[in-house]
Amino acid sequence: MNERSLIHTDIDFDRDGRQVSELHLPHSPHTDAWGVMPIPIAVIKNGSGPTVLMEGGNHGDEYEGPIVLGRIIRDLDPAEIRGRLIIIPAINIPAVLAGQRTSPVDGLNFNRCFPGDPHGSMTQQIVHYVHSVLFPLADAFVDLHSGGSSLDILPSAVVEPSDNPDLMAKTLDAVQAFGATYTVVLNNLGDPRTSTASAVENGLITVGTELGRGGAVSLDSIELAERGVRNVLKHLGLMEGEPNGPRDDERNLVCVPGSDGYVYAPAAGVYEPLHEKGALVEKGELAGMVHFLDDPGRPPVEAHYRSSGRLYARRQPGRVARGNCVGVVVVAYRGS
Template identity: 55%
Template sequence: MSRKSTAFVTVDFENPGKQSGFIHIPHSPHEDAWGTTRIPIAVVKNGDGPTAIIQGGNHGDEYEGPIVLGEMARELDPTRVQGRVILLPAINIAAVEAGRRTSPVDGLNMNRTFPGDPAGSITQQTSAFVNDVIFPLGDAFLDLHSGGSSLDILPSGIIEPAPDPEHHKRNAAAVLAFDAPLTVVVDNLGERRTSTAASVAAGLTTVGTEMGGGGTVSLEALKICRRGAQNVLSHLGILERSETQPERTEGRDRPVLTIPGPPGYVFASANGVFEGYHPLGTEVRAGQEAGRVHHLGDPFRPPETLRYGANGILYGRRQPGRVVTGNCCLVVATPYEGELP
């Protein structure tokens, strides 16, 4: 039985040219009896070719994606397009406007709600609309993430594993075409409720990113993100390469890494303030001291020592000093040994 959504859009996905408008999801909180949650969307269509869906703002404290997609919505010339580009610059609009990872409306992390629920809360309805209405229109999906306010991550393209080997190769080829300084295979500890996992389940060629973070806007990550989005559209045949577009290396001579499951994460073992010992990019070893959690309110109590669980490079580092038990403090990435195109 098909899932029925009450959402409606103010663009026509089949019309040629450039359109900008909104996805409206009926929403009736205390302050508004017959209102809607309004999510920006742009569609650029011309000629024949594949459809790429590019999303930003899944987490509202990750800024590079929404900035780059806003630029594309304003500047992308339809005459350069062969196919269709669907832009979702601020898909989790309440979180984007609040600068929060989770929605202030229902407290949910959108990237743990797919495939969503068209009869659920606003976040669940939004992910259901993307899953049920937007994904079936597409051939490829590019989800632009950063580390957010809690993590600083080395800028990288992310390969979402696919169970089918040929699909996995398609994903890897598109991520290598994005041409980030690093490429990392990330399965989110087997989490299947993410947008990229749902995109893979829908059969789309899928590209993820992590573009810095720390709650700031990285100028270098913006450059990588702008260039990478253009590269993926060129890889798909939707855009021809412009004369001003730098030649991509498609990952040649660049490392491909993976997070080796639970040993790749260092979690806080107590409440306190985290002191990390190493900058991003440092080569580390399993068992090596990674940092300490200090008990500032009990200065006579020795700090808790944290250790790495895997060999590799330090890929992600917690940004706020204050931690509670279970917070992710550090992430280690190791060389990927799987097959690539």
Template identity: 45%
Template sequence: MAGETRIWTPIDYEADGKQSDCLRLPHSTDLSAYGWVPIPLVCIKNGTGPTALLIAGNHGDEYEGQIALSNLARETRHHKVSGRLVILPALNFPAVAAGRRVSPLDEGNLNRSFPGDAAGSPTQMIAHYVCAVLIPMADIVVDLHSGGRSLDYVASALVRPGRTAEEHEKLLRLMRLFGAPISFISDGTGGGGLTTLAAAAQEQGALALTTELGGGATLSKAGLALAEAGLKRLLKDQEILRDVAVEPASPTRFMTVRGHSAFVYAPSRGIFEPAADIGAEVLGGQIAGRIHFPDLPTREPETLFFETSGLVACRRAPSLTERGDCLFKVMADIDVGPDQVSHA
């Protein structure tokens, strides 16, 4: 994360009031030699108090968080805030504008790019700015995700395991307050590992919560409602929005993902026929689905099975698959102690 950021903004994070503008991401092209790419930014500050960094559009094809944060930014008046809200509803704006998981500028996956590089590609520069400028001012970080084009997810919240028992308990409390139907603990070993925004936030001592609110490149009304209600509960608890009306959080089910055996992957290219829905309870050895081969119509479909028992957390949305595509992920119930860690 060495180097001084090249991104700049006219927003003064220390000034009271409500400011709406953008980060300016330098990007030189054939038709814009000294140009920049806008990344929408809203800062709402009133006096002293904690800071919440609220992010969506880390992946551009995940929509519930983008709308939830836009609504929050539009509706919140600065005199109702105690402390500071820093809101970025479209953090990876090039990907958001393209409706893609990765940036069309450099094919960068932002949530696999932390802590970033001040002199790197556009995606690496965004990650660096978040780590160098935004996270250090934050007490709590919320990164709103969904399944995007490729996956449909059960509505859930997730955290990394706390580094201490005290931090772990604080993170569990955040998930209870957010109130998703499912909450799971993941160290990201099977996915983003230490390259995610949540990992970068934890490294700097901020409490970080991530979500999965739907998927399939569409909008889940239930996921949007959960994002809006859960954010308000968190912000009221942090005393940043003291007067906001909130509904009590629903009970949450704590779960984890037990290694690579919890996943079902496509072994071949073909058309995926699922045999289970997201949220379904499945058993190890149960049929997960079939891969069909329309280019070889006399070939028998290939049958796939779940290796482990549990709840189907996500399922592939597109029917056409390539070898290695994730088709399912299964989660198992856990006791919420500090030693319970996921590897997904």
């Protein structure tokens, strides 16, 4: 079977200067027999040096990444770097245009589709292009996520762990260079289908983030993302200067302690949390309770923390279904 991507582009990945263009994915719905889905892409290159692939809009309701990467596409002078930036600021474009986590075209979560499929649905085809065409061009990968519609998260830089000690050390250094107050080692419970897990598997130094909250655009997270992206480019040697950020004693290196870090809604209803994010909590402590607004005589159902630590993320909407993630606890990271 021919595994070549059907996506085409007029971008020349080897040309110096700034190119702003599109990836064209053939798309043939009822209303348009021979059209394409245009996906924005930019390449900023100056001479030889490392290649960094920067992605936003993996989930379409996480806005800081696309905003900050768009600003870099417009404002960064190629003379400011040595090497190459490949920027895909709204990679899951149908989801970005819809303001949704998942694609309205095929219902798929871009970040659970790696390595993709060149002849699959739209999301699978875009993922395949990132995996099979863009990853091999890159030395490092920056994937900018935010809390999205369902979560309120402490703004943080994220480490996708690697079994390769050399790559893990380089990744930890690059993520800490981003300069967030919280650096979180997080592997989505070992899911290999995320973009960062796939990038690490392919040997890329990988920097993730979890920025704003609740599907909104937050001022502090925009500032963190702008500084953080430049910090990573300085750390990797594409830009002049030293990364800057919080003092060492203001930084926290933490991890999600496996499945015990997660609190899930024990029933459908409305979840009342008992702690603000950032709070220190105890294993077994009451995290919150699910209320039944149409049945006030019925006692609420309690949810408890399964690990001591710091409350890193909370559910944003009040309404929950059984099994929704309502809290995530992190603990100090002490190496693998």
